[in-house]
Amino acid sequence: MSDPTESPTPYDKSENQAHISRLISDADRAEIESLRKKLNSILLLGTEQTITGASRSSYLQQEGGGFTEITIHKFRRLNNIEIKNLCKINLIAGVNNSGKTTLLEAVKLLSGLNHSEEFINLVRSRAKTSSEQVDIQWFIDQLPNGELSGTFANKTASLKLEIEDIYPEDMTQYLKSIYFDVTFNEQSWHSVIHFFEKYPRKTKGEFVSICPSVFSSPFSGLEPKLLNDCYDKSLAEGSKQLIIDFIRSHIDPMIINIEKNSKGHFTVIHKKISPNPDITMFGEGLQRIFKIGLLFAGAKNGVVIIDELENAIHAGLLPKLTTLIYNLAIQFNSQVFISSHSKECIDAFAMNEEIPKTDISGHSLFEKDRNLICRSFSGERLSALIENIDFDLRGGLLR
Numbered sequence: 001m002s003d004p005t006e007s008p009t010p011y012d013k014s015e016n017q018a019h020i021s022r023l024i025s026d027a028d029r030a031e032i033e034s035l036r037k038k039l040n041s042i043l044l045l046g047t048e049q050t051i052t053g054a055s056r057s058s059y060l061q062q063e064g065g066g067f068t069e070i071t072i073h074k075f076r077r078l079n080n081i082e083i084k085n086l087c088k089i090n091l092i093a094g095v096n097n098s099g100k101t102t103l104l105e106a107v108k109l110l111s112g113l114n115h116s117e118e119f120i121n122l123v124r125s126r127a128k129t130s131s132e133q134v135d136i137q138w139f140i141d142q143l144p145n146g147e148l149s150g151t152f153a154n155k156t157a158s159l160k161l162e163i164e165d166i167y168p169e170d171m172t173q174y175l176k177s178i179y180f181d182v183t184f185n186e187q188s189w190h191s192v193i194h195f196f197e198k199y200p201r202k203t204k205g206e207f208v209s210i211c212p213s214v215f216s217s218p219f220s221g222l223e224p225k226l227l228n229d230c231y232d233k234s235l236a237e238g239s240k241q242l243i244i245d246f247i248r249s250h251i252d253p254m255i256i257n258i259e260k261n262s263k264g265h266f267t268v269i270h271k272k273i274s275p276n277p278d279i280t281m282f283g284e285g286l287q288r289i290f291k292i293g294l295l296f297a298g299a300k301n302g303v304v305i306i307d308e309l310e311n312a313i314h315a316g317l318l319p320k321l322t323t324l325i326y327n328l329a330i331q332f333n334s335q336v337f338i339s340s341h342s343k344e345c346i347d348a349f350a351m352n353e354e355i356p357k358t359d360i361s362g363h364s365l366f367e368k369d370r371n372l373i374c375r376s377f378s379g380e381r382l383s384a385l386i387e388n389i390d391f392d393l394r395g396g397l398l399r
Helices: 013-023 026-044 100-112 116-126 136-142 224-237 239-250 284-299 315-331 343-350 379-389
Strands: 048-050 067-075 078-083 089-094 133-135 146-152 155-164 174-184 187-196 202-205 213-216 255-260 266-270 303-306 335-339 360-368 371-378
Touching (some): 067 100, 089 100, 089 315, 100 116, 100 146, 100 213, 100 335, 116 136, 116 187, 224 284, 239 284, 239 315, 284 303, 343 379, 360 379
Parallel strands (some): 089 335, 089 360, 303 335
Antiparallel strands (some): 067 078, 174 187, 187 202, 255 266
């Protein structure tokens, strides 16, 4: 019998944990991890939410046709901006902070009308938020008001975005709503997204888009789901081989193929590297060209939007890359909007003899009298100005 006056044996926490750990099976560990994640999501509820989700939208223009003009009545810092004489390839230039990316976002929004998922992903992309978990109050603060209109395939379109208090039936933890008022070819649709502090967002209304559209930015990357979907479509349509041939001819002749593995990652089949490396082992330029090329299959009869095309791509590749982009645009009946900081990139399109001048337009954003305005140039005029006076579209005005 132990002496009651004897000091108790000190409790060894680490030894006890080690003993318990030995008794836990792999199945137990998996269940504990699942419960840990659920508990963590409950603790975070009210500050962070999964902002993405599934939503369906029907396309109103099945055969494409493209925009011929777009007016940004108000969107972020752009007001009363008219972009006219749009065609197959549309180049957007201007000095830093002139609104090029905002203009591209406006094209994306007008293409998608009230497609809630595309709208939310565009807001996430601008904020460079790759995680699906976001602080909901912060996210609401990023939502833009806006009013856009344009002509697509000779049919008028408009989109009005308003951040409002549109009170839903259940007001529990309600924060804010965004209201969509859209028209296309004299038909109207209205929809709303309600945001709540501790509950998932709710949508109400019918969702429509003018056409498929994809947006590529060198700063926010691409949604993995979108990229994988574009890969599958590119493979089925045969355009993936055009991209591989371009990479083999102009970047690395040792590359045999680039394939998607079971985890959705891209693996390079290379003559001199074994085992097959992930595409991230190669340069940023190769990766970006491959991904941009895939996008066209995801925007068949629609719109491809590329922000700062030249980013990470060697200037010497640009003349050949412009031909690839044009050929993909023709194959998929896509209209292309490209912003650029590079005169070499703009000139590569404008002076490319393989691209008809009637399929190119240039648009320069610049500030005048403290207002941002846009000046448009046809492909014929742009190429003539470049040839005769080495015109720089980024400068805006002709002196």
